[in-house]
Amino acid sequence: MAAEQVTPTSYITHHLTFNAKSIGDGGFWTLHVDSIVTAVVLGLVGIGFIWWVVRKATPGVPGKLQAFVELMIEFVDDQVKDTFTHGDRHKFVAPVALTVFVWVVLMNAMDFIPVDWIAWFTEHVLHQDNWRPVPTADVNTTFALALSVWLLMIFFSIQVKGLGGWLHEIFCAPFGVKPLWLAPLLIVFNLLFNIVEYVSKPLSHSLRLFGNMYAGEIIFILLWIWAATGLAGTIFGSALAVGWAIFHILIVLLQAFIFMMLTVVYIAMAHEHH
């Protein structure tokens, strides 16, 4: 990179290229090392921090760290309590919501670190050419989360209603099968409807987060390009980047919250009988 002339195109391309490692034949057998490493490190930091605080949790007067963690956990728990009323939420759903929320917030928040600082670090310390710092701006990450939730949704659906009940729901809901002479047509419609629903849920779930984060990342990159075009560009680009970063705080938290809420809602819906 250093030897070439940096153009806007090469700059954008550089920041939007994954650190991909091919581990087999074909396009699928590729790992985005940057997404995975960043995501796992952030997960370890976030969940590990909470675990570290919670391990020493006391029922007495909590310290500042414990109060912070409790605040966060009770916030998540309140959301789950309002949505999920189909059993013991403490066993699975609430921990899932907490994991999703903390992890996604941290992954989204990587947007706040200026991309070129990260690029410098990964290039000069880790000796990697490309490094995309925001794992949630990688569609693989958001799909991984959404599809995991999707599988959980199907799993709980079958667990609660039984395989027969689940299949019955797929063919007989939401339009029912009455009157009888219309039944074949209704079954087709029910099936189509459910397929659309089952496809659209993970798609909207993952693409909403991905789109927001990707757009945020690109706007930052564009502002940094402007900031490199001279004094006026530096001043206005930086000022706008500050504004965008402040607005982006809202987006980061909001998208993480939406992602968590949808996770809970989808799992709760899987527990409902039609």
Place this chain on the structure above:
Amino acid sequence: MNLNLTLIAQAVAFAIFIWFTAKFVWPFLMRAIEARQKQVADGLAAAERGRAELAAAGKQSETTVAEARARAQDIISSAEKRAAEMIDEAKSAAKSEGERLVAGAKAEIAQEVARAKESLREQVASLAVAGAEKILRREVDAKAHADMLSGLKAELK
């Protein structure tokens, strides 16, 4: 923006994080929070109990004070009664004593009077004898006129 193995790797990481949170993070904090909620509930219950006890103690002390006051009233009235009785007794004792003294004095006076009468009678008798002697210019033989003298003495009684 192509889907690849990263998806599965991230899903595995996600599963591990969920497992870890559900197993090691959530229960710990929930335990602490629930223990604290119990402590707070216990504290509130204890405070409520304390308040009830305080109210009961207040009522108790009120009745005790009322009882004590009634008893004091009783004691005072009985003491007053007793005092009145004592005064009456003293009065009657003094009265009878006075009467006794008066009666004694009267008896003494009567005695004195009797004694004075006796001596007056003696003196009058002797005066009468002396007077008669003077009148008769001669000696009255006390022995010869004893009958007359004793008759005179009896007349003076």
